[in-house]
Amino acid sequence: MNDSDEAAFLKAYDPEAFPRPSLAVDVALVTAHEARLKVLMLQREAQPFRGRWSLPGGFVALDESLDDAARRVLRDKGGLDGVYLEQLYTFGAPDRDPRTRVISVAYFALVDHARLVAAVESSSDRSAEPIAVASLDVPWPDEVPPAGAGPIALRRDDGEALPIAFDHADVLAVLVQRLRGKLDYAALGFQLLPDRFTLRQLQDVHEVVLARPLNKDSFRRRVLASGLVAATGERETDVVHRPAELYRFVRPSGV
Amino acid sequence: MNDSDEAAFLKAYDPEAFPRPSLAVDVALVTAHEARLKVLMLQREAQPFRGRWSLPGGFVALDESLDDAARRVLRDKGGLDGVYLEQLYTFGAPDRDPRTRVISVAYFALVDHARLVAAVESSSDRSAEPIAVASLDVPWPDEVPPAGAGPIALRRDDGEALPIAFDHADVLAVLVQRLRGKLDYAALGFQLLPDRFTLRQLQDVHEVVLARPLNKDSFRRRVLASGLVAATGERETDVVHRPAELYRFVRPSGV
DNA sequence: ATAATAGTGTCTCTCAGACACTATACC
DNA sequence: GGTATAGTGTCTGAGAGACACTATTAT
Numbered sequence: 001m002n003d004s005d006e007a008a009f010l011k012a013y014d015p016e017a018f019p020r021p022s023l024a025v026d027v028a029l030v031t032a033h034e035a036r037l038k039v040l041m042l043q044r045e046a047q048p049f050r051g052r053w054s055l056p057g058g059f060v061a062l063d064e065s066l067d068d069a070a071r072r073v074l075r076d077k078g079g080l081d082g083v084y085l086e087q088l089y090t091f092g093a094p095d096r097d098p099r100t101r102v103i104s105v106a107y108f109a110l111v112d113h114a115r116l117v118a119a120v121e122s123s124s125d126r127s128a129e130p131i132a133v134a135s136l137d138v139p140w141p142d143e144v145p146p147a148g149a150g151p152i153a154l155r156r157d158d159g160e161a162l163p164i165a166f167d168h169a170d171v172l173a174v175l176v177q178r179l180r181g182k183l184d185y186a187a188l189g190f191q192l193l194p195d196r197f198t199l200r201q202l203q204d205v206h207e208v209v210l211a212r213p214l215n216k217d218s219f220r221r222r223v224l225a226s227g228l229v230a231a232t233g234e235r236e237t238d239v240v241h242r243p244a245e246l247y248r249f250v251r252p253s254g255v
Numbered sequence: 256m257n258d259s260d261e262a263a264f265l266k267a268y269d270p271e272a273f274p275r276p277s278l279a280v281d282v283a284l285v286t287a288h289e290a291r292l293k294v295l296m297l298q299r300e301a302q303p304f305r306g307r308w309s310l311p312g313g314f315v316a317l318d319e320s321l322d323d324a325a326r327r328v329l330r331d332k333g334g335l336d337g338v339y340l341e342q343l344y345t346f347g348a349p350d351r352d353p354r355t356r357v358i359s360v361a362y363f364a365l366v367d368h369a370r371l372v373a374a375v376e377s378s379s380d381r382s383a384e385p386i387a388v389a390s391l392d393v394p395w396p397d398e399v400p401p402a403g404a405g406p407i408a409l410r411r412d413d414g415e416a417l418p419i420a421f422d423h424a425d426v427l428a429v430l431v432q433r434l435r436g437k438l439d440y441a442a443l444g445f446q447l448l449p450d451r452f453t454l455r456q457l458q459d460v461h462e463v464v465l466a467r468p469l470n471k472d473s474f475r476r477r478v479l480a481s482g483l484v485a486a487t488g489e490r491e492t493d494v495v496h497r498p499a500e501l502y503r504f505v506r507p508s509g510v
Numbered sequence: 511a512t513a514a515t516a517g518t519g520t521c522t523c524t525c526a527g528a529c530a531c532t533a534t535a536c537c
Numbered sequence: 538g539g540t541a542t543a544g545t546g547t548c549t550g551a552g553a554g555a556c557a558c559t560a561t562t563a564t
Binding site: 019020021022023059060061062063064065066087089090092093094101103105181185 | 274275276277278314315316317318319320321342344345347348349356358360436440
Binding site for chain 3: 470472473474476477480490494495496497498
């Protein structure tokens with residue numbers, strides 16, 4: 001390739017030559033608590049879908065990468081930094097936003113429940129936008145929804161169902177599939193727990209995500225054999241029974 | 256939500272209010288042949304990256320879904336219709352295209368080798384754009400590349416290495432990870448074979464994708480037990496040894 | 511002591527890998 | 538018959554599920 005050719009070409013290039021839709025990122029901030037998967041949702045105060053609940057999102061700036069945009073959304077709307085973040089899927093149906101063509105690159109972030117609650121509280125101080133941590137009602141048991149499975153529903157702690165804006169129910173459906181599919185093969189479960197956790201807590205998280213009970217013995221064996229956890233020598237406190245050992249997540253070598 | 260409110264809002268909405276990058280789809284058209292994974296590549300005749308090889312791609316029209324755009328690219332540049340197509344990942348580094356900000360939603364398509372060769376030949380009649388079906392040199396053995404693994408390289412049948420345009424080496428790296436990860440859990444292998452195939456051919460495909468030998472007996476057992484294949488009663492012909500039974504892919508029930 | 515959960519030892523069942531053997535085509 | 542690959546029967550070892558048992562804390 002000839003560099004001066006390329007420089008001349010770039011000078012003459014017209015960036016308006018192709019149609020350009022708007023580009024947004026939406027972030028599902030996920031946690032697990034009390035046998036439920038939960039996500040942070042915001043109630044829309046503007047049209048479209050005013051009054052319905054949407055994932056936090058934002059438009060991508062021209063000089064920022066998609067990952068950076070997702071991290072910015074997480075920081076601005078969730079008050080969280082340094083959490084596990086992964087690109088999920090890109091949604092681009094022409095009519096998914098009635099305003100104009102908007103393509104949304106969906107991300108998901110995983111955080112332990114206590115940290116999410118703290119972040120939501122400090123975030124509510126800064127902004128009046130209604131915020132909720134809603135439970136997912138997943139109407140199918142396996143990784144992949146069978147044909148004809150209904151959409152995912154959201155329910156607040158007080159029991160009220162939250163109507164979902166845009167195609168965000170589809171985003172949540174893909175999210176649940178990704179979580180269930182990757183949980184055993186990647187270090188996702190740990191991301192939903194605090195730094196120190198018991199194996200029982202980790203099993204609870206897995207059971208919440210997979211929506212089925214797991215065998216205690218074989219779960220312990222598998223986790224300990226994976227080499228992804230290390231005993232700390234500490235034990236939990238303030239429990240009414242024999243306290244369990246606390247473990248911590250060990251990043252797999254070379255990654 | 257109030258419908259007339261929403262209608263009034265839409266009328267007043269200014270679609271120029273947010274920066275809008277260009278949006279493209281790129282499609283990796285994949286096949287397996289002679290113990291190699293292969294992809295269709297085009298040699299760029301324009302800047303940028305003139306002379307280097309890129310995945311077929313195109314900009315997304317404002318009234319077309321992402322999937323439709325990918326199918327259009329497949330039809331226009333590869334001459335193929337009705338093949339397996341799946342969204343892979345979205346690439347959005349600010350400098351990935353030196354012209355302007357271009358976000359690329361990458362797809363991959365799977366097709367059997369004979370069909371790809373036929374499509375390439377008829378496509379070469381229509382267009383003078385240099386086209387190649389290049390072998391992937393994957394420099395890591397497992398599903399996920401270890402830290403410090405080199406980039407994927409492309410090699411033509413005549414042995415010549417093809418320099419890669421844009422960030423398409425990254426696209427190919429994610430592609431290989433997806434293929435290796437999903438091969439056992441989803442019906443991907445069949446998509447790389449013609450309608451009728453022998454179990455040996457299917458095993459060859461799996462070995463090519465995973466880049467490691469598989470146990471014949473247990474592979475046969477697993478495939479037959481999966482219920483995804485059905486014997487046709489026919490046998491292969493023109494082989495110098497005992498002909499194997501031909502099987503066909505049976506779509507999993509309910510999908 | 512009792513209650514409750516943590517954690518371990520062991521048996522069984524399933525399944526992948528390995529090997530050996532038989533079957534069947536063309537030469 | 539020779540050769541090459543298809544296809545099957547059987548053993549073995551690894552690992553998950555199931556169950557029973559011991560351990561350890563608070564009350």
